[in-house]
Amino acid sequence: MDQSNSSPSDLTQLVRYVLEIKSLHDDAAIVRVREVLTGLGLLVDRVEGNEVEVAAGHSAKPVTDDIDKALRKAGFELVNFTPTVG
Incomplete structure (x- = not known):
């Protein structure tokens, strides 16, 4: 299969x-949040304090409501959701 014609898009x-x-206060909470987010198809890049940086394939954009519902079900609260550049 020739992939030389593949475009970046x-x-x-x-x-x-x-x-x-909220409530990322110990290792068990961090592990649980990682499990919830990876279960939604997200890649967890880092966890610092109450901040979690995740990545998703462009074609599989996470829906904020889905993330919020999954976190709430696990006992956590999504306070803010910010797309980042770069």
């Missing part, structure tokens, strides 16, 4: 988001 691009989540 054919490739999946990662889109990054910063989530502010």
